[in-house]
Amino acid sequence: MTAPEEEPPPEKPSDPPRTPRRSAAALASVLDQAASSLTNIAVLVIAARVSTAHGFATFSMVYLTFTVLLGLNMSYVGQAVVLTRGDTAATGAACRSAIAFTSLASTVVGVLLAAVGAVTGAVTGGWAGPGGAFLALGLVLPLVLVQDGLRYAFSTLRRPGLALAADTLRLACVVPALLLQPRHAAPGLLVAVWGVSAVPALLLGLRLLWPHVRGARADLRPYVRRGHLGQRFVVEFAVGNASSQLAVLGLGLFAAPLAVGALRGATTLFGPLNVLFNSVNAFGPPLFNRLGGRRATTRAAALLGVVLSAVGLAWGLVLYALPDRVGRQLLGATWESAAALLPASGAQYAVMGLGTCALVTLRVLRPRATLSVQVVFSLLSVVLMLAGYLLTGSALGAAWGLAAGSALKAVAAWTRVARLRVEGTTPTTAVPAVRAS
Template sequence: MRARTAVVCSVADQGVAALTNILVLVVAARLSTVADFARFSAVYLVFTVLLGVSGAYTGQPLVLRRGASDGTRGACRSAIGFTLLVSAAVGGLLAAVCAVLPGETARALTVLGLVLPVVLAQDTARYAFATLHAQHMALAADTLRLACVLGALAVQPHGAPAARLVMVWGLSALPALVLSAIALHRRTAGTPVLLRPLLAKGHLGRRFVVEFGVGNATSQLSVLGLGAVGNPLVVGALRGATTLFGPLNVLFTSATGFGPPLLGRLATDRLRVRATAALGALLALAAAGWATVLALLPGSVGRHLLGDTWPTAAALLPATGSQYAAMAVGTCGLLALRLLDPRATLSIQVVFSVAAVAFLVGGYLFAGVMGAAWGLCLGSVCKAVATWTRVARLTRRSTSGQAPVSASAVGSGP
């Protein structure tokens, strides 16, 4: 597949996956009572966390592999097998524990445990297709999943309990999983399934899971903490402002999760770094442009989107737009580090996630909600500067003949 076609398919696939998540919640909200939708949302949040952990441990190390060797094809096959086994174990444990607990939420979590292998294996297949430069197959499978899940949910009666909706949502991924399994079997047939490298001490997935936890949990919990001990409106205002930038999150996810196979086609590290820097500049411009579009929205349109939260969220747009522009640069810096030395990103993620929390709290104490928003922006700026400083050092080291850890070695033991 040509690089340009692969890029288009990869971004489109991320868009379809994001649209699926959004529409599932929208349809579930329309089908459910307020109480049942709260239960479904809680279960879906648990799934989102498990999905992030699975992608960090299995998917992200997989896409760092380069070349079309038997080892790469075998790694793709092994990743699917590993995901099925681990998700079956985790899902079985979740179902067993929740089955003896009372309440509708526990029942819905029991169902989630039963369908977990299906939904997580389908997500891992997307990483495998990206690694094998078959992004069009990921797009086809995710489009099929979107059609199946919307069709299955659409015929459910109003007032359907959360457990039933979770079951329908999970099982509707089966056709896409079957399509993915057939396509992957054709590309990986004859290669061995090796699970031991995925459990080895040096497996990069362990570091990426920590990065996922630190990067996602610290900022979320700090915002919730400010709402608990300070002004509850902080949570709504900051969440409302960031919700408006949802399309950019799709682009960021596409870059970090599925960019390495595309950039890996370039011949040298210097070319990859230049391409990543150009991508960062484009994403930063996109963030600035999107912030400008949002700032120009009429108040009636904004209230239709966010209701009474719109006035406060609109006031935060300059800070949030600047934050997302800095996040674009920092995200692409982390992508460059993943290509140069995958082990170089953990320390940056930990240090600057903590720093972002400090800036958030300090900004709130100094200037309220507006200060908190600018504090988050400052944290993103510092993280971007530190990331690209590290990229420059590794690039100079590589040029001088001291090559950093090769991404092609991902998956091997220490």
């Protein structure tokens, strides 16, 4: 997710008018977010179509691991570097340092994953089992993480159009590469093809970045110092998103692998809503900041939350009404198990719309108030998901547990907004938000 350019309140007489160039940059940021999200949706849909139900479950566990690692890198490196301010030399050095750190860290983690996959592959089915899939992830991890990390460098440089070019090429390469794979392809093969298909976009991104960082010196020391800004963002990501993702991964590794495939399949169908929610997180704070008051901000956020909730319910109804024939064309053998979760997933996304707007409101009015909500209710969502699975013995119970957790988080966040007593609070500059889950 690329960070929006911060704008001061427009009522000041000295404010410059919004130029066509800035409008084009905002449009490029939205399109880049859409291209990145569409890539994730396409990868999961195509993998489900060419895999068996067990194969997609294995692929989903590996892809979920990548999603967690991607979020950690986004939080520790990406969200910190986009806050860099200064002249061209300062931003160029920051971007080069961010890419260098991502390269080094992803290589270390990739080697560990590959080693674990190689050791377990001999026991768990070789290339076709989880071990082979994790081995493949370890080998391609530096490629995919650095390619994604370039988006944040371009955002820092105020060049979202360059990120859009690289991410569009990424989408154009990964879709045909996966579609060319044979039916019932091994999960390890799919992971390898998905990762290698990032090379053209990676090379293009590095080429586009080079003129902006030429002559700059990479400095990795800030990333290992205590108090690095990314440490705060990692904590919030860990409790807001990674906790539930790791719980789903643990469910697959130790209890029911097919449940992971069903949950991921259902979530994939709601991918367009993720694009919408991420856009609200990116562009909501600066827009709400311009409203200039607590009541106006809260009222606008509440209205937007109702709209997002209605969109979530409508999209869930559309998916629920899909004929099985169309569903199988989308998700292959995984459709039957994913379709059973659509009512629960639709309810979850409906309340997530409300929760997302509440958290964005808190980010604007009182940024420090979000962490406690994220910690308590994200962990509660994990507990409810596991409890739902244990009580029902199925992925459906886990899905309703996640929906209940999202609903409680939304209620808690809006309750916190309602309790803000300081009238006339001036909105503060928001830090990057974490999507409600």
